[in-house]
Amino acid sequence: MTIVDAVAEPLPRAVIDLAALRHNVAHLTALIAPAETMLAVKADAYGHGLLPIAEAGLEAGATSLAVLEIPAGLVLRHAGITVPLLAWLHGRDTDWRAGIEADIQLGISARWQLDAIAAAGADRPAVIHLKVDTGLSRNGATREEWPGLIRAAVDLEQRGIVRIRAAWSHLADASIADDEAALAEFRDAVLEAEKLGARFEALHLAASSAGIRMPEARFSFVRFGIAAYGFSPFDDSTGAELGLTPVMRLEAPVTEVHVGGTTHARLGIGYADGVPTLGIAKTSIQLNGRRCPVIEVDADSMLVDAGPHRVEVGDTAILFGPGTDGEPTAEKYADWAETIADEMVTGVAARVPRVYVN
Numbered sequence: 001m002t003i004v005d006a007v008a009e010p011l012p013r014a015v016i017d018l019a020a021l022r023h024n025v026a027h028l029t030a031l032i033a034p035a036e037t038m039l040a041v042k043a044d045a046y047g048h049g050l051l052p053i054a055e056a057g058l059e060a061g062a063t064s065l066a067v068l069e070i071p072a073g074l075v076l077r078h079a080g081i082t083v084p085l086l087a088w089l090h091g092r093d094t095d096w097r098a099g100i101e102a103d104i105q106l107g108i109s110a111r112w113q114l115d116a117i118a119a120a121g122a123d124r125p126a127v128i129h130l131k132v133d134t135g136l137s138r139n140g141a142t143r144e145e146w147p148g149l150i151r152a153a154v155d156l157e158q159r160g161i162v163r164i165r166a167a168w169s170h171l172a173d174a175s176i177a178d179d180e181a182a183l184a185e186f187r188d189a190v191l192e193a194e195k196l197g198a199r200f201e202a203l204h205l206a207a208s209s210a211g212i213r214m215p216e217a218r219f220s221f222v223r224f225g226i227a228a229y230g231f232s233p234f235d236d237s238t239g240a241e242l243g244l245t246p247v248m249r250l251e252a253p254v255t256e257v258h259v260g261g262t263t264h265a266r267l268g269i270g271y272a273d274g275v276p277t278l279g280i281a282k283t284s285i286q287l288n289g290r291r292c293p294v295i296e297v298d299a300d301s302m303l304v305d306a307g308p309h310r311v312e313v314g315d316t317a318i319l320f321g322p323g324t325d326g327e328p329t330a331e332k333y334a335d336w337a338e339t340i341a342d343e344m345v346t347g348v349a350a351r352v353p354r355v356y357v358n
Contacts, residue, residue, distance in 0.1 A: 012252040012269035012352050016048050018056040019358035020245040020322070024228050025060035027243050032211055035218040037062040038086065038204070040225035042072070047346040048229060048247055049354045051079050057228065058083060066223050070099035070106075077102045086129060088139070096120035105165060107131050109139040114152050118161050128153065129166040130198070132189040134182035134205075138170050146189055147196060154197040166202040167193060171217070173209045173233070183217050209233040212242065230322070231331055231341040238331055239341075246329055248345050249321035250352075254287070254313055255301065263306040265292070267317050270300040274347040275319065276337035283336045286318045286327035287311060320344065 029037045039062035040046075045053035054065055054076055064084040067073045073085045087099060088107025099106060100122035108114060109131040117126045130153055133140030141149045156162040167190050171179050186205050193200070202220035211222035212233070230246035231239045239246060252269035265287060271277050275297050283294040285304055288311065292304040304317070323329040330344040337344070 012250070012267075012273055014047070014348050014352050014354050015249040015251060015321075016052065016354050016356050017245075017247050017249070017322075017358055018052060018356055020230060020247045021048075021053060021056045021228065022060035024230055024244050024247070025057045025062055025224070028211065028222075028224050028227060029061035032215075032218050032222050036064070036221040038064040038066050038221045038223045039228055040066040040207070040223050041076075042066065042068040042225070043346050044350075046226065046229050046342065047348050049356070050075060051081075052354075052356050053247075054081060062224075064221065066225075070094060070096075070102075070104055073104040074098060074102055077104070088129070088131065090116075096126070097122045100124060100126040103127070105129060107139075107168065108149070108153070109133075109141050110145070111149060111152055114149070114156060114162070118156060125157075125160055125163045127163050127165050129168050129204075130164065130193070132167065132169050132186065134169040134185040134189070135172045135178065140169055143185070143189065146192065150193045150196045150198050164198055164200065166204060166220070167198070167200050168204045171205060171207065171210050173207075179210060179214060179217070183214075207233075226342050229345060231345075238329070240323065240329075246320075246322045246331075248330065248348070249327075250319040250330075250348060252302075252317050252319065254311055254315040254317060257311050257313055263309060263311055264295065265304050265306050265311045265315075265317070267302050267304065268300070269319070269352075270298045270302055272299045273349045273352050274344075275302060276333070276339065276344075276347075278338055279336035283333065284328065286321075286325070288315055289326070291326070291328075292317075 039057040041054050044050050066086045068089040070087045073087045086105045097120040105127040108128045131140040132146050169186050171182050204221050206217040206222045208227035210217040230244045252267040254265045255268045256266040258264040277297045280294050284291045292306050295303040318327040320330045320333045321327045330341040334341045334344045
């Protein structure tokens with residue numbers, strides 16, 4: 001086998017189609033009306049890029065944004081984003097004052113967080129969303145802790161330190177029966193809080209799954225995450241079947257071509273860029289309009305079998321995309337790698353350039 005040609009320093013790229021993002025957000029927003037869309041842009045907008053996705057989502061009808069941490073909210077505020085922002089992942093070193101004074105609304109699930117807000121000395125009341133655990137066990141006060149959390153929040157509101165805006169929770173999405181039980185638990189928790197003096201401007205429970213298939217859980221707004229990026233939250237349907245279009249296309253250049261009994265092409269992307277190594281025997285990519293099986297994945301490259309077809313250095317391979325031209329989707333690639341589409345797109349390394357189109 002001979003090496004026909006080679007180049008150095010290959011540059012893969014993730015092409016982000018903002019038109020697809022706008023389509024998805026508009027589609028989902030229309031589906032849930034009159035509830036509103038809170039677009040989740042956590043984890044750098046699922047690896048798609050925080051600011052471009054936030055701006056495109058707001059253009060398409062989202063009315064608020066969800067991040068995990070206050071620093072991500074500050075990035076959006078410094079970029080001129082003025083819509084409501086919710087951050088709910090807090091640590092002992094959280095800069096509460098910075099978040100409050102930037103008008104970042106805070107998801108609160110524990111008494112120590114309220115104590116930290118009171119000690120922050122901010123110049124304005126903190127706008128808070130009180131979270132109860134309804135079965136997912138992703139923060140959230142237990143039902144035993146809930147009354148104490150409510151009493152403390154009501155006390156701080158009376159002292160002008162906080163403003164209670166919402167009650168909320170996460171669904172486990174384990175089954176329809178589980179979600180219905182969690183919905184009932186949430187309603188009970190809201191009633192209990194109201195009896196203790198809390199007054200909520202908004203309620204929110206549903207994310208992508210319940211937002212699409214559980215109208216009774218939509219309440220004031222739905223926190224759309226992975227569905228907005230074009231992927232199904234369900235095992236029994238694809239994003240395309242839900243009217244969604246994947247936003248990210250992951251591409252890599254051919255950097256070497258080996259011609260022998262068959263043509264092997266080496267691509268400039270590897271597991272250091274986020275390509276899974278699990279399921280290689282089932283995996284294929286698209287190269288020059290044809291599916292090519294993957295032979296191996298290394299740190300910075302991967303080898304594919306192009307069969308008898310002509311391939312040249314500089315040709316572009318597509319690892320996953322919308323699927324409209326025969327390329328694998330991230331959902332399909334996730335199946336091969338025994339994971340989920342969320343991990344496929346979020347796992348694309350930061351060193352892979354994001355290129356925005358439309």
